[in-house]
Amino acid sequence: MRVLVVEDEPILADAIAEWLRREAFAVDVAHRGDVALERLAVNSYDVLVLDRDIPVVHGDEVCRSVINTGAATRILMLTAASGVRDRVAGLGLGADDYLPKPFAFVELSARVHALLRRTMPAAPPVLERAGLRIDPARREASRDGVQIALANKEFALLTELLRASGAVVSTEHLLEKVWDENIDPFTNVVRVTMMKLRRKLGDPPIVETVAGVGYRIR
Numbered sequence: 001m002r003v004l005v006v007e008d009e010p011i012l013a014d015a016i017a018e019w020l021r022r023e024a025f026a027v028d029v030a031h032r033g034d035v036a037l038e039r040l041a042v043n044s045y046d047v048l049v050l051d052r053d054i055p056v057v058h059g060d061e062v063c064r065s066v067i068n069t070g071a072a073t074r075i076l077m078l079t080a081a082s083g084v085r086d087r088v089a090g091l092g093l094g095a096d097d098y099l100p101k102p103f104a105f106v107e108l109s110a111r112v113h114a115l116l117r118r119t120m121p122a123a124p125p126v127l128e129r130a131g132l133r134i135d136p137a138r139r140e141a142s143r144d145g146v147q148i149a150l151a152n153k154e155f156a157l158l159t160e161l162l163r164a165s166g167a168v169v170s171t172e173h174l175l176e177k178v179w180d181e182n183i184d185p186f187t188n189v190v191r192v193t194m195m196k197l198r199r200k201l202g203d204p205p206i207v208e209t210v211a212g213v214g215y216r217i218r
Contacts, residue, residue, distance in 0.1 A: 003028070003112060005028070005049045006062065013029050036050070050078065059077065074097075074115035074118055076095070129165070130206055143202065161215060164216065168216045171215075
């Protein structure tokens, strides 16, 4: 659940990023089109929130570049131009959705969630396994009917494990999907966060460590 926000107004870009991080997304930010292309070349993003009018490389060109690479990244285009022609032009470039400014953050995150559902294999809105139940839309988690209060990264980590339906999820995948590009690839943050998550999930232990590979829910 990784998002790239491309917006040339730093205050707005940071506000969007902070809002999405509160919903357990891993978010990177770029203020120029050329920087966005560099990020897209080295990272795998599920959703691109793209302001159309950005400097150096226009948002239209960034959009075309993503489409031409055949990447699975879904594109939500933002623009101050809200006319029908502008919306049609943005969608005609290959964008998956179009949101005119000003917008409500709650609508933005709802659209990002909707686009994320297109990037992943079909999955039920509520994920359940071995007594665990999470509702990503409501951001609720429980085990055997008892509610569990999870921090953002813990919730995102558990979501990735449940989406795997019992398959092993590698540490590398968790770093890519739960944390942003500023994370040190040699950090032990996954292990530390997993330790906190296990403590909150309680006994008997339900998350298994597969040595040298990753983690899975039994």
